[in-house]
Amino acid sequence: MDSTHRLVPLFTSQQIASRISELAAEIKRDYHDRCPLMLGVLKGSFVFLADLVRQLDFPVELDFIRVASYGAGQETSGRVKLLSEPVAAVEGRHVLLVEDIVDSGITTDFINGWLKAKGTASVKLCALLDKPSRRRREVGVDYRGFVVPDRFVVGYGLDMDEKYRNLPGISVLNGE
Numbered sequence: 754m755d756s757t758h759r760l761v762p763l764f765t766s767q768q769i770a771s772r773i774s775e776l777a778a779e780i781k782r783d784y785h786d787r788c789p790l791m792l793g794v795l796k797g798s799f800v801f802l803a804d805l806v807r808q809l810d811f812p813v814e815l816d817f818i819r820v821a822s823y824g825a826g827q828e829t830s831g832r833v834k835l836l837s838e839p840v841a842a843v844e845g846r847h848v849l850l851v852e853d854i855v856d857s858g859i860t861t862d863f864i865n866g867w868l869k870a871k872g873t874a875s876v877k878l879c880a881l882l883d884k885p886s887r888r889r890r891e892v893g894v895d896y897r898g899f900v901v902p903d904r905f906v907v908g909y910g911l912d913m914d915e916k917y918r919n920l921p922g923i924s925v926l927n928g929e
Contacts (some may be wrong), residue, residue: 760907760917760924764899769881769909769922770804772898776879777808779896780849783877788812789847792839794864795819797853798885800910801898803880805851816841822860831889833863844872853910854882854901858890865892882906882923 788811793802795817806813819837848868855861861878868876879896886903905927907913908920917926 755801758913759927760828760920762922762924763904763906764909764923765899766909766921769898770803773801773804773881774808776896776898777805780805780879781809781811781832784813784847784849785811788814789849790816790839790841790843790866791815791849791851792843793817793851794853794860795837797912798851798881799909800850800918801853805879814841818864819858820864822863826857831859833860835863835867843868845874848873848876849896850876852878852880854884855880855892856884856887858892859890862890881909882911896913 758784791802791806791813791814793799796819806815816839817837818839820835822831822833850864850868852861855878866875877895878893880894881898881916883894883897883899884901884903904925905913906923907917907926908923910918911923912918913926
């Protein structure tokens with residue numbers, strides 16, 4: 754680990770696992786008869802999506818979308834670039850967008866608009882973390898894991914310049 758960054762635990766792997774079980778129960782209730790397309794936003798959502806989908810006991814399809822808005826910093830650039838579209842057809846599908854964190858809302862708003870323009874039947878959002886204090890675009894989070902303070906968080910798929918994704922829990926970077 755880079756010694757210039759101090760990490761202060763925010764959520765343990767046990768707390769995350771417990772909350773994911775609760776989210777999965779909500780998703781089962783709403784999607785058990787729809788075979789949704791669960792669309793993970795890369796790279797950050799991959800750990801969360803893997804744990805979430807293993808809790809679901811009904812047919813789902815998985816795919817990914819990759820966008821960029823951060824680069825190497827801790828602040829969004831405000832511009833979103835689509836790097837990779839899903840392979841699966843989204844037209845007419847019930848899409849459950851799976852995000853690691855909703856922060857400014859800019860990226861999520863961009864993806865929602867892109868999906869709606871492609872003719873989805875519905876789009877709902879499942880986010881492990883929600884940071885409403887940083888919103889610049891209003892987006893609704895239908896399935897929310899945790900609300901987090903206005904601090905930079907890493908771990909459990911979330912990174913800072915591609916580091917810390919492998920941590921089993923979620924921590925505040927630099928102990929902010």
